[in-house]
Amino acid sequence: MTKATPILELKNVTSAYGRIKAISEVSLKVYPGEVVSIIGANGAGKSTTLMSICGVLKPVSGEVWYDGARIDGLAADLLPSRGLCQVPEGRRIFPRLTVEENLDMGAFFRTDKDGMEHDKNRVFQMFPILLERRKQHGGTLSGGEQQMLAMGRALMSRPKLLLLDEPSLGLAPLIVQQIFRIIQEINEVDGVTVVLVEQNANLALKSSSRGYVLETGNVVMEDDAQALLANPAIRAAYLGE
């Protein structure tokens, strides 16, 4: 693995909702070109970690570094134009905008018409079903289609680092496979670094290079994905064996 400078680094990040601490002293590094997964049970602080990275939640203490700059405390809306984009948990597409308008929203800050058109075609090529449904309202899509739309929308911002929160949530196994193939394609073909938060630890680790295990707001383990998959403690706790 290339040990270049990390594209994303969390240094002892603590975040809280009001007085309730959700994650404490989380540190992690993500290098360019990697797929890193963060696994853990419900309420372990996975989504909180992502929200602290992208500025929706302001960390109480600690530092978040992205692409050579400190970004904690920056407003969330400044990050997409720097190439950091999140596909939030539960998709959160815009239900009363059409599929195409949803995609256009992903490129909100961009002004290069040709580049946007090119990227839209690339998204349609990745997810042909979206092309078919481009004039339909987002809210009328099925869960799987909505996940594809949410990913397509994020890709419209031409991200360098893509944060995916529970992309498999509530989807049929076949759709999940398709989604993960696309994640791999985005990583390998388009060179996007991916941080993947998943409850489905098996699936997530199989398609990542490294993984972090979160437990009640703390990083309890970090290793190569293969090593984590082979680790008996992990197998017992997260892989249902």
Added chain:
Amino acid sequence: MTIRASKLWLGYGLAMVWFYFLLWPLMGIKPEGLEFQTSLAVWGKVAAASAVLLALYQLKQGGAFRFLEKPAQAGAEALAAVTGRVPTWLALCVVAGAAVAFPFLTERYAHDVAISVLVYIILGLGLNVVVGLAGLLDLGYIAFFGVGAYTYALMSVHFGLSFWLCLPISGCFAAIAGCIIGYPTLRMRGDYLAIVTLGFGEIVRIVINNWMSLTNGPNGILGIKAPGAYWFNKGSFEHIWLNNLEQLYFVILGLAVFTIVAVYRLNYSRIGRAFEAVREDQTAAELMGVNTLRLKLLAYALGAVFGGLAGTFFAARMKFVSPESFTFIESAMVLAMVVLGGMGSIPGVILGSLALIALPEVFRGFELYRMFVFGGVMAVMMLFRPRGLWPAKRMGVRSEEKD
């Protein structure tokens, strides 16, 4: 789905008993003592009328009116087929033609009503930017109408500035007022925002009412000039005042057309889409790089501009302004137009303004019961057409998880 007859009549009975409980304290408690006769008489009429309606409903459910329904349905289908074939541009031309011809075919009283309808159309479309597009419930919108009206009134009376010059100035002042009110309040969401805007709307009115040295308080400002124009007459241009209602009608028609075009363009612009995104899911919009606070301020300011324009015209038309034109009930009326017509829909808002201003004029005889009918119509509307008379966009049905 039909409701079983016994259940229907039981519900009716309960409702009537409840209705009497509400009615009696209103009509039966008098300074001379308690009295039952008048309230019972009114109650009897209402009970009989609703019993007849209920019986008709039952007959309809039983199929007694099928002989009427069939031809009616065929007629509706034929009408839909015909209207579907008329191109949009033709429909627009007909509407525009009718709007231009209107003052020549009608008399003074109709002009007066038409002018108020057009003023309210502008207000409705302005509020629609805030409520319909950006999804911010604003209960104090009429404040911007007031700011526009007072801006022109003061400029006209003290500096003699012309109406046309004051239009953009009032728009700017209203926009500034929108930003001042919006900045502290727009961090709130939903119900809290509604309450705070309600408060700010009242603050504006009360300030106008009490700032005697500037606004002459409740006495209002007199002597505002009508819009001026240059008219070609006997080989030279001469300046005239657009004093009569026919001329004012065309001024406000022009302003309304300008507003419609502007709001239409906004609806389909990048900014308009971002307004909708913020309405749909604020956090997701933020994650897409939308500065939601700045965008909401923009929506507020844009809505305020149209309020200001309408206010300027209002002052020029009345030649008099006083704070009592800008009470909460006016905000509520404009909001009702937007909701009744269909939030976010331009033809809907126009239809809503027409319905709420013109219909009460048509039914002048019922004026006492106007608010009563108004409430009833709103309740029925929300039951049968919850998305308004002319809804913005069709919502598709959620497709099943096919895969």
